[in-house]
Amino acid sequence: MDWQGQKLAEHLMQIMLVSFAGVSLVTGYILGSFQMMLIVYGGGVVLTSLITLPNWPFFNRHPLNWLDPSEVEKHPKPQTANTSSKKKTVKK
Numbered sequence: 188m189d190w191q192g193q194k195l196a197e198h199l200m201q202i203m204l205v206s207f208a209g210v211s212l213v214t215g216y217i218l219g220s221f222q223m224m225l226i227v228y229g230g231g232v233v234l235t236s237l238i239t240l241p242n243w244p245f246f247n248r249h250p251l252n253w254l255d256p257s258e259v260e261k262h263p264k265p266q267t268a269n270t271s272s273k274k275k276t277v278k279k
Contacts (some may be wrong), residue, residue, distance in 0.1 A: 199239050200239045206231075207232070211227035214227050
């Protein structure tokens with residue numbers, strides 16, 4: 188799953204869970220059944236999981252292009268400069 192696919196999955200999950208929470212609340216209120224509310228919400232969680240957890244092809248529309256090993260050897264990893272400054276304490 189690429190980065191934009193992860194973002195899409197996260198947004199879908201949030202939207203679907205909030206939607207199913209609202210629908211289950213209304214259903215439970217109209218029917219007067221707490222058990223029915225939990226069943227509807229549980230079904231929504233299962234459906235949301237089936238849509239957002241697997242690595243579906245529509246989550247892979249923007250694949251990352253990795254360097255070939257031969258290209259990595261041509262461009263070595265940059266070295267970090269040691270810029271730490273040590274303060275000297277003056278004792279009186």
